[in-house]
Amino acid sequence: MISEPSRYYAVELQALPSRIGQVRRIISAHLRHWQLDALIDQAVLGVTELLTNVHRHAQPDKDCTVEIELLLDRLTVSVRDHDPRLPEVCPAAAFGLLDDAEALATSGRGLGIVRAVSESWGIRPCGADGKVVWFTLTAPAPPAPFEAQPQAVPLSLTEGAFPSYDRLPGVPISVPKEPLSAPAHAARTPVRTPVGAL
Numbered sequence: 387m388i389s390e391p392s393r394y395y396a397v398e399l400q401a402l403p404s405r406i407g408q409v410r411r412i413i414s415a416h417l418r419h420w421q422l423d424a425l426i427d428q429a430v431l432g433v434t435e436l437l438t439n440v441h442r443h444a445q446p447d448k449d450c451t452v453e454i455e456l457l458l459d460r461l462t463v464s465v466r467d468h469d470p471r472l473p474e475v476c477p478a479a480a481f482g483l484l485d486d487a488e489a490l491a492t493s494g495r496g497l498g499i500v501r502a503v504s505e506s507w508g509i510r511p512c513g514a515d516g517k518v519v520w521f522t523l524t525a526p527a528p529p530a531p532f533e534a535q536p537q538a539v540p541l542s543l544t545e546g547a548f549p550s551y552d553r554l555p556g557v558p559i560s561v562p563k564e565p566l567s568a569p570a571h572a573a574r575t576p577v578r579t580p581v582g583a584l
Contacts, residue, residue, distance in 0.1 A: 393420055393456040401440035401448045401467070409452055410434060413463075420456055425523050428503040429454070429463055432521050435496040436465040439519070444469040456525060464520035472509055472517060473497060 395416050399405045410430045417426050433452060440450045450467040475497045497519075500507050504521035511517050 394453070395455075396451055396453040398449070398451045401437045401444065401450050403441065406434060406437045406441070409437065413452070413454060416454060417461075422456070422461065422525055424526050425461055428523055429461065432500045432503050432523075433463055433465065435499050436463075436519050436521075439473060439496045440465060440467045440469075443471075443473065445471070459525045459527070461523045461525050462520055463523070464518050466512070466516060466518045468516040470511065470514055470516055472511065473519065475501075 397409060397412060399409060410433070413430055413433055414426050417423065417429060437450070437452070441448060444450070444467045447468055450465055453462075453464045453466070455462045473496075497507070500519075500521050503523075505524050507519075507521035509517055509519050
């Protein structure tokens, strides 16, 4: 049974150098929003390599779709293009066995890098419609939800149960020190109100 909902995002683009930088920022923003900051570097590096492969090798066009999906503790990043030819993995790069010349090469190691930064990866042919190259990363456990601790509330009306309002800044309150007494004539003069005035 799936207890957490899936999170999904997709963007279509042409795999051009200027657009690859934009996709890197978009992926980073989504992972931050999903609270997966720890996966940003790996995901961005992997998607950069996959988009660079599309830019360099895909035919007949450079149109592609980048998808990211978080399901339970697994983040899957995939790039789909319209070229049905499957990429070739440099065997030395796939196993980290590069000689000095290969290590300094500026191309031919993309899928080796994807393999190195991911938990798993693969290629899914889509017939004449192209292919999908994907990789997965394990998402860290979400932080425990913050639970507010109950505050102690005074239950009696003793001193200190309520704030002292005469100490609030900017609020002038004057409390007489001695009880008020009625004027001398008030006790002798009853108050009478005409009946019609009520």
